[in-house]
Amino acid sequence: MLGLGDWGVSLAYLLTLASAALCAVYGFINWNKPSPEDEIKEIAEEEEWEKGEVN
Amino acid sequence: MNTTVVITTLIYLVITAGLGYLGYTQTTSSKDYLLAGRKVHPVIMAISYGSTFISTAAIVGFGGAASKFGMSLLWLTVLNIVLGIFIAFVVFGKRTRAMGHALDAHTFPEFLGKRFDSKFLQIASAALIFIAMPLYAGAVMLGGVSFLTVALGLSQNMALLTIVSIVGTYVMMGGMKGVMYTDAFQGGIMVIGMIILLWFTYSALGGIVPAHEQLTALTVKVPPAWVEQGHRGWTSMPELFSPLWWTLISTIVLGVGIGVLAQPQLVVRFMTVKSDRELNRGVAIGAVFIMIMAGVAYIVGSLSNVFFLSATGKVAIAAAGSPDNVIPLFIKQNLPEWFTAVFMITLLSAAMSTMSSQFHTMGSAVGHDILEKGMGIKSGKPVRVIRMAMALAILTSTLTAYFLPGFFKDGATIIVNGTALFFGLCAGAFLAIYGLGLYWKGLTRAGAISGFLSGLVVSVIILFFVFEKVAKPLGLCNALFGIPSFGAGTPFKDIDPLVYAVPVSLVFTVLVSLFSKKHNAAHLATCFPMRK
Numbered sequence: 001m002l003g004l005g006d007w008g009v010s011l012a013y014l015l016t017l018a019s020a021a022l023c024a025v026y027g028f029i030n031w032n033k034p035s036p037e038d039e040i041k042e043i044a045e046e047e048e049w050e051k052g053e054v055n
Numbered sequence: 056m057n058t059t060v061v062i063t064t065l066i067y068l069v070i071t072a073g074l075g076y077l078g079y080t081q082t083t084s085s086k087d088y089l090l091a092g093r094k095v096h097p098v099i100m101a102i103s104y105g106s107t108f109i110s111t112a113a114i115v116g117f118g119g120a121a122s123k124f125g126m127s128l129l130w131l132t133v134l135n136i137v138l139g140i141f142i143a144f145v146v147f148g149k150r151t152r153a154m155g156h157a158l159d160a161h162t163f164p165e166f167l168g169k170r171f172d173s174k175f176l177q178i179a180s181a182a183l184i185f186i187a188m189p190l191y192a193g194a195v196m197l198g199g200v201s202f203l204t205v206a207l208g209l210s211q212n213m214a215l216l217t218i219v220s221i222v223g224t225y226v227m228m229g230g231m232k233g234v235m236y237t238d239a240f241q242g243g244i245m246v247i248g249m250i251i252l253l254w255f256t257y258s259a260l261g262g263i264v265p266a267h268e269q270l271t272a273l274t275v276k277v278p279p280a281w282v283e284q285g286h287r288g289w290t291s292m293p294e295l296f297s298p299l300w301w302t303l304i305s306t307i308v309l310g311v312g313i314g315v316l317a318q319p320q321l322v323v324r325f326m327t328v329k330s331d332r333e334l335n336r337g338v339a340i341g342a343v344f345i346m347i348m349a350g351v352a353y354i355v356g357s358l359s360n361v362f363f364l365s366a367t368g369k370v371a372i373a374a375a376g377s378p379d380n381v382i383p384l385f386i387k388q389n390l391p392e393w394f395t396a397v398f399m400i401t402l403l404s405a406a407m408s409t410m411s412s413q414f415h416t417m418g419s420a421v422g423h424d425i426l427e428k429g430m431g432i433k434s435g436k437p438v439r440v441i442r443m444a445m446a447l448a449i450l451t452s453t454l455t456a457y458f459l460p461g462f463f464k465d466g467a468t469i470i471v472n473g474t475a476l477f478f479g480l481c482a483g484a485f486l487a488i489y490g491l492g493l494y495w496k497g498l499t500r501a502g503a504i505s506g507f508l509s510g511l512v513v514s515v516i517i518l519f520f521v522f523e524k525v526a527k528p529l530g531l532c533n534a535l536f537g538i539p540s541f542g543a544g545t546p547f548k549d550i551d552p553l554v555y556a557v558p559v560s561l562v563f564t565v566l567v568s569l570f571s572k573k574h575n576a577a578h579l580a581t582c583f584p585m586r587k
Contacts (some may be wrong), residue, residue: 003267004126005274008292012129019136020346026141027339035153035331036585 060396064207067244067400068221071237071407075225078233088230088438089161089419090327095235097333101340103235104324106242106408108139108315109348111198112474114249114405117349119378121356122371123281125270125289127303128357132349139315140341147316148325148334150493150585155326157584163319163416164424166326167485170492170582171503172574174429179507180485181424184319185417185448187480190473192413192452193459199406200456202399215456222407223449226414227442231327234411241404242344248401249351255390256355259362269361276364278373289357305551314478314553317486320416352382359385414452418445475551476518476525483514483556487564495568496579502568510560517552524549 001010082088095103121128151166160166164184168177196218203214225233260266267290274288285297293299315321328334356371359381363374366388375381386398422444426432434440488506491498518525520532526540533539542548574582 003264003271003290005271005288005291009126009129009290012133013126015133016129016136016346016350019133019141020342023136023141023342024339026145027336027342030332030335031339032332033335035149038330 057392057396059393060399061207063396063400064203064403067403070240072221072225074236074240075221075229075233078225078229078231078236081232082228082230082438085161085423085438085441087232088441089423090323091231091235093156093327094329095327095333097328097336098340099235099239100324100328100333101337102242102344103238103408103412104321104337105341105344105348106238106245106405107320107324107412108345109245109405110195110409110474111202111402111406112194113349114352114402115198115379115382118352118356118382119372119375119380121353122359122375122378122381123286124293124299124303125286125291125357126353127292128353129350130303132346132353135345135349136342138313140345141338143316143321144325144334144338144341147322147490147493148337149331151322151325152328152331152334153585154493154582157581160326162419162423163322163485164420165428166322167489167492167503167507168424168428171488171498171500172578173500173504176500176504176507177424178429180319181420181429183480183484183511184420185425185451187477188413188417189448189452189455190459191477192410192417192473193455194473195406195409195413196452196456199403199410202402202406205399212457215453218407218410219449219453222410223414223446226411226418227445227449230438230441231415234415235327237411238408241408244404245401245408246344246347248397248404249347251394251397252355252386252390253347253351255394256358259389260358266358266361270358273360273364276360276370278370289360302549305549313486313557314482317481317489318478319420319481319485320412322489323416355385356381362389414445414449417448417452418442421448475522479518479522479525479552479556480511480514482553483510483560486510486553486557487560491561491564496583497568497573498564499568499571499573501571502564502566505567506560506564509563510556513556513559514552517555521547522550522552 001007002013004010004013081092084092086092117128117131154160154170155166158166158169160169162181164177164180167180168174196215199218200211200214203209203218204211207214207217209217225237229236257263257266260269271288271290274291277286277288281299285294285299287294293303325334328337359371362385363369363371367374371381371385372378375384386395390398419441422438422441426440426444432440484507487510488498488503491506492503519529520526520536521540521542523540523542526532526542532541540548542550
């Protein structure tokens with residue numbers, strides 16, 4: 001495959017590209033995802049802000 | 056001396072100095088100086104992590120190794136990405152960031168000290184960094200020096216003075232911001248340089264598949280001595296369980312990234328960002344960066360055989376004289392002259408980005424962990440003590456780089472293996488307690504200290520008396536017992552110290568933790584702010 005000599009090296013070549021691509025996908029999917037504790041904090045801040053708006 | 060090279064190098068040095076100055080103008084507190092204010096942009100953090108990770112040795116050294124092992128070395132890139140980026144950022148990085156923020160830790164030794172509520176651990180870790188890192192820094196410095204001597208026609212000493220003055224100034228003045236801004240710039244140059252190198256190599260051979268096919272067709276030219284060791288061509292894996300196969304696998308499994316997970320200069324970067332968002336983004340950027348750096352070096356190193364065999368009838372290593380000469384000679388003979396300048400800067404960037412982090416890590420270990428926190432030495436002006444310690448660390452590393460090649464009989468070898476020495480010590484001493492400490496609440500202070508000491512002692516014994524690559528040039532075993540190493544003539548001489556040290560450290564950490572006093576609930580609540 002790809003002009004390479006055996007499956008072991010072909011797999012390494014493809015996995016190099018695939019692992020970087022998967023990391024990129026992970027990064028893009030979670031681009032704006034905070035940690036669970038930050039999420040709770042942000043929701044609380046948003047609720048506070050909304051309360052302020054209503055008042 | 057080439058005018059293009061001189062002008063390019065000077066422009067590069069001026070921009071680097073400017074970014075260092077920018078870091079200086081934005082630094083007002085210890086938090087700025089040690090952790091860049093904990094507000095670093097994810098792109099800067101990821102590229103800084105990658106460019107610190109990849110030094111000149113990774114490009115030239117491993118590229119040269121690929122000219123022998125061939126593309127089977129790409130397994131190393133796969134694991135560099137999976138372990139060195141994904142596992143490092145997601146499994147280790149996120150916890151380190153959250154815990155580091157919660158404990159208000161500014162350095163890796165302080166992180167360990169606060170996590171295990173142990174001043175001893177903080178000071179001992181800092182001392183280990185300060186004692187062992189100058190050899191590693193010396194190795195990287197000499198890499199940078201060798202390119203500066205060629206680029207600017209400077210003498211060895213003048214080149215050393217130039218590179219230390221520039222890097223030392225921006226690290227001392229700009230602190231972590233100076234380091235990370237310049238790292239990002241240097242990392243950008245490294246990416247451009249490596250992409251051009253890959254493009255030229257593949258296009259000169261008619262494209263990706265034709266290039267691979269030409270290399271595969273050269274299997275018949277593999278030297279008989281290599282075939283005996285298990286070599287089956289540059290595009291095939293070595294014979295299963297052959298000596299070459301074992302070397303490759305141990306390099307991949309051990310050289311990879313296991314040691315990288317416990318490198319203080321890399322771990323601290325996780326604490327420079329504000330939230331997990333930056334780390335998620337960093338995974339994407341860091342993985343692509345490492346793929347370009349390591350992947351290109353291994354592919355080009357392998358393909359260089361096609362060029363050398365057609366030009367000289369010899370395989371790359373034979374034509375270049377040594378593995379380290381393969382990549383530079385390949386570029387000089389086959390790529391346009393202007394690219395020599397670009398590549399020179401690429402390698403200088405790789406060396407300087409690693410050096411700057413080493414200086415910063417050593418200086419902060421002495422200044423912050425030992426002098427300020429350990430001995431209570433304070434100065435009226437923030438970061439003055441750390442800056443002075445930074446100067447001491449820079450001086451120590453420079454003297455190491457200056458004197459060591461002539462000090463030991465095999466000085467040049469020990470300098471090069473300073474990297475192996477530092478990685479071995481760090482993995483042995485830190486990996487078990489740092490990794491377990493991120494997840495296991497039952498890890499006690501006594502468990503952490505015993506894990507640190509047992510791993511360190513085993514690493515030191517193996518490095519100084521068994522692991523021939525380091526023991527032989529160090530010469531201590533020879534001086535005491537009249538033999539280069541106790542591993543001589545056995546397979547133990549080549550087995551990396553972390554193979555012994557990490558399991559021993561793990562066992563001590565767990566066993567002692569099970570039978571010693573636990574941390575109180577309040578301390579654990581501070582250490583583990585993450586949601587259950």
